[in-house]
Amino acid sequence: KDSVAFKRLKSIETTAEDGKTVKLYEFKANIHQQDPYILNWVKITQNQLINPVEQQKTILHGGKFITYYKSGAMIKASSSLSSDGKNWTPVTVSGLPVTVKTNTILSTTNNSGSTAYALNTDNSIYTSTDGLVWSKVTSDYPVIAIYGKLPSASGEFAILTAVNDAGTLKFALTKDFTTFTVKSALPSDNTLPTVDFSAVSLENPTVFSAKYIILSGGKDKNNIVNNKLWIIQELNGDITHLSEVSSISLQLSRLFLYDNKVYLMTYETGKNKLYYSENYGLNWISGGTNQTLPDNFTGRMHASVITDTNNFIWILGGESGAQVPIVDVWRGRLNKLAE
Structure with missing residues (x-):
C-alpha cells in the first residue's frame, strides 16, 4: 500500500543496511482549527468613566491604562491594570490644567523609566512620572507639536517636536522639554500636520536605516486638513521627511504597530x-473580511488605539459622528498570535 490511515500513524521504525541499527521516528500533528489571520474582538467593558465625558485620551503608562478626559471644568481620569481593562478605578489628577490638549498626552520610555507629557494651549509642557501628579516644565521654546520618540542610529533617547524659534516653526529634539536641539525648519509648503494628527514610532530591527516617525491625518499650521502620509527620520544630523498623498482618507485615522x-x-x-x-504606510492593503470590526462596534472618531506585549490591540473610547462620547473598551488579537 502507498497510504496509511492518519489516526493510526504514530511512528515509523527504520533499519539500516547492516540489519542491526534501528531508528524510531515519531509523528506529531498540529491541527489548526482556526484561520490564523482572523482578528477576534471582544468588548471588555463599557461605561467605565463618570459623566460628563469630553475629549478622552488613554495611554499605557507604568503597566496601567490611564484614561484622561475633560469633565466640566476639570481634568479627570480613570485607571485599569493593562492586564485587565475591565475593572476601572477613578483616580485624582493634580497639576494638569483644564486647558491642556488631551489628545497630545503621551507616555515615553527610556532607560530611566516612563514619563508622561502633555501640551497646553499656551504652548507650554506639563510632565508626570506617575501619570497623576503633573507639573509645568520651564522650556527654552514654545512647543507647537509633540510627534513622539524618534528612533536614531546612535540609540540616544530623543523626542521629536516642533517649536517656535523667533517666528519660524522648526523641528527640535529634546530629552525632557527643558532644553532642545533645534534642527531645520518645517517644510516650506506648510503642509506638515501640527495638530490632531496620529503618530507612531517605528524601528525595524532587520533594516538598520528604518527608524521613523510616521504621521497621518491632522491639520497644518494654517488649519488645513492633511491627507498625506509623512515619514520622518533623523539622517546625517538633520531631520528629513517624505510625504505621499494617500489613496484613502487619512482624516480622523489612527496609526498603530501590530504583527510587524x-x-x-x-x-x-x-x-x-x-x-x-x-x-511603512506608502501603500495600504485592506484588512478584508478577516480583519473587520464587529457589527456591534460603534463607529468612532478620536479613539485611543494601543497594542501591548501580549499581542492585543486595545480600542478605547472616542466619539460618534454626532460627537457623542463613546465610553467602552474593546480588545482584539490575531489567531496566529494567540498561540
Whole structure:
C-alpha cells in the first residue's frame, strides 16, 4: 500500500543496511482549527468613566491604562491594570490644567523609566512620572507639536517636536522639554500636520536605516486638513521627511504597530475600517473580511488605539459622528498570535 490511515500513524521504525541499527521516528500533528489571520474582538467593558465625558485620551503608562478626559471644568481620569481593562478605578489628577490638549498626552520610555507629557494651549509642557501628579516644565521654546520618540542610529533617547524659534516653526529634539536641539525648519509648503494628527514610532530591527516617525491625518499650521502620509527620520544630523498623498482618507485615522506592520484604523461614513502596510504606510492593503470590526462596534472618531506585549490591540473610547462620547473598551488579537 502507498497510504496509511492518519489516526493510526504514530511512528515509523527504520533499519539500516547492516540489519542491526534501528531508528524510531515519531509523528506529531498540529491541527489548526482556526484561520490564523482572523482578528477576534471582544468588548471588555463599557461605561467605565463618570459623566460628563469630553475629549478622552488613554495611554499605557507604568503597566496601567490611564484614561484622561475633560469633565466640566476639570481634568479627570480613570485607571485599569493593562492586564485587565475591565475593572476601572477613578483616580485624582493634580497639576494638569483644564486647558491642556488631551489628545497630545503621551507616555515615553527610556532607560530611566516612563514619563508622561502633555501640551497646553499656551504652548507650554506639563510632565508626570506617575501619570497623576503633573507639573509645568520651564522650556527654552514654545512647543507647537509633540510627534513622539524618534528612533536614531546612535540609540540616544530623543523626542521629536516642533517649536517656535523667533517666528519660524522648526523641528527640535529634546530629552525632557527643558532644553532642545533645534534642527531645520518645517517644510516650506506648510503642509506638515501640527495638530490632531496620529503618530507612531517605528524601528525595524532587520533594516538598520528604518527608524521613523510616521504621521497621518491632522491639520497644518494654517488649519488645513492633511491627507498625506509623512515619514520622518533623523539622517546625517538633520531631520528629513517624505510625504505621499494617500489613496484613502487619512482624516480622523489612527496609526498603530501590530504583527510587524503599520496598521491604520480609518473613519468613513460612520464606520471604522482596518488597513495595513508592508512599506511603512506608502501603500495600504485592506484588512478584508478577516480583519473587520464587529457589527456591534460603534463607529468612532478620536479613539485611543494601543497594542501591548501580549499581542492585543486595545480600542478605547472616542466619539460618534454626532460627537457623542463613546465610553467602552474593546480588545482584539490575531489567531496566529494567540498561540
